[in-house]
Amino acid sequence: MKKLTAIGLGLLMSTGLASLQAQADEVKIGMITTLSGGGSHLGVDIRDGFQLALQQSGRDDIELLVQDDARKPDVAKSLADEFIQRDEVDILTGIVWSNLAMAVVPSVVRQGVFYLSPNAGPSDLAGRLCHENYFNVAWQNNNLHEAMGAYMQQQGLKKPFILAPNYPAGTDALEGFKSRYGGELAGEIYTQLGQTDYAAEIAQIRASDADSVFFFLPGGMGIAFTKQFHGSGVELPMFGPAFSFDEIILGAVGDAAIGVVNTSQWAYDLDNPTNQAFVESFREAYGRTPTLYASQGFDTANLILSALETAHPDDADAFREALRAADFESTRGDFRFGKNHHPIQDIYVRTVVAGDNGQPTNRLVGVAVEDMQDVFADECRM
């Protein structure tokens, strides 16, 4: 009897060991993203793009766990703790919003877990709080606004009227714009966050001597503003970052958006084989045109996959080096990391045109700024 128990115990232990072995080889990725509430189409697209890349890789040793943060910092924080302590993930990713990223990222990377941002790029994480385990695969928040400032300067616009919501990303946007646009402004307005009626602001724009409008109003705010501006009879050219003009928002704005010029680090009609294959397979898999967020999710997954070819995250130093090399085919063409692990990349200009199916869509026009790097890289001590 005793012998039997011993054999049984031995068996049990060896199977236990075997499963431990399997676990060590497997890579666990935790994704915290916004799948419900306002702005959930961003999180859905990041997740879908990420999953598409994993499927295409054909690897079955990568486990992706997805959780919804409902755009709440406290929820995101506790999900991160759960992923790290209970699921023991190697890599975290997925957060859409900068305030959530600030709540989660600094403590996560200190615990030795890798975090790859597919969207949020707050200035602190690029500068003062940069960390060797933190990589941003999208952009630093200010990039698209700075690029638009430079582009409008180039285009010879003399008096833009600029507006953004009164919250940190809004003030960053206008500061970013002004840092690259040296000229005179017709006016500068901070609106309420979540404001849906812009009649008062549009009347001020009309009364000013502006020759153009630059605005950063993400999500529903941008939809409301664009529609109301179009209906107001003010005929000034509109400019903004891509956040207010992704394919899903264009579907809700309709023809009112035609003619808007926007800056983006990616465009679905960008001419490179990786991107063409991505757009085609995304359309096939999900039945819609990908947004920039989907491309960011796809690129993030491919960066991780490329690094896994070289090293497992358990070998942190080797894995970090492999990530830093950014040896993957990006949908945006050239892609490399600056010393603060934020991208150095071209920022493109797109314009909204009437599409073939009657829906407005974005068309690539050119490059606003080549090899753009964020201005916070110098503040990063790494």
Added chain:
Amino acid sequence: MTLPLLFEQLLNGLQLGTMLFLMASGLTLVFGVMGLINLAHGSFYMVGAFVTAWTAGTTGSFWVGLGAGILAAAAVGAVVELLVIRRLYHRQHLDQVLATFALILIFSEGTRWLFGSSPLWLNVPEALSGAVALPGGSRYPVFRLVIIAVGVLVAVALFLLISRTRLGMRIRAGESDREMIGALGIDIAKLYTLVFALGAALAGLAGSMIGALQSVQVGMGEPVLILAFVVIVIGGIGSIKGALIGSILVGLVDTLGRVFLPSLFKLFMAPADASGVGAALASMLIYVLMAIILAFKPKGLFAAND
């Protein structure tokens, strides 16, 4: 600050006010007649907007969509009254707040489940798009003028309904003495369902029209709901007249504050700081207004049961 700009901003304030009135009148009726705090009122606004957007998208006609949106909001309101609200009349306000807050969550997730998480497309009908010239040379969108007109029409119709019809008499009776009107043999249950559905229909109307100007998305009702509550607290809970005056007041103060406060601060501050401080203060302005009014008139301007 030129005169045409001031005139245009007054119109904007009036338009915001009439839209708020459509929301606040239903909210205040339900509170006045049934003593119920209904946080889910914003959900009827959302239902109206979504059904309008969806129907207009399928049939191609904004007007069919508008009709469908109002009917759907009324129907949803009636069903919610029968299933949920009916059980809350004799409960405390805290229970009512909890239950109707749960309804908000259910409606939001239900709408997402039905229509998806991306915003829907709804545009101003062709006949009402564009802008007309105002005296003074400025131009103003036709659709906003229509919203003002609809708001005024609804106010007049509600006034006539309440002061001249049998239903209105019962509503007034219900406001002043709930037990007595039941004792007089009036089917109080039916009256409650009717009033609730009427309030929901008005919210649906507001949602449908505003949806064409703004974005039709999940959660669009809550910011409006907060403003509508401010309106009925200022106007006096339960009073339609109070709701009308309160809406116009809030609409004007909010709009004019947003425009003029930043320019006021620019007189003695750097422009960038002034627009930040002005914007922050403008967003508080209606709450300051509410606090001042409540300090002098604790029951609001036109309290119903004084």
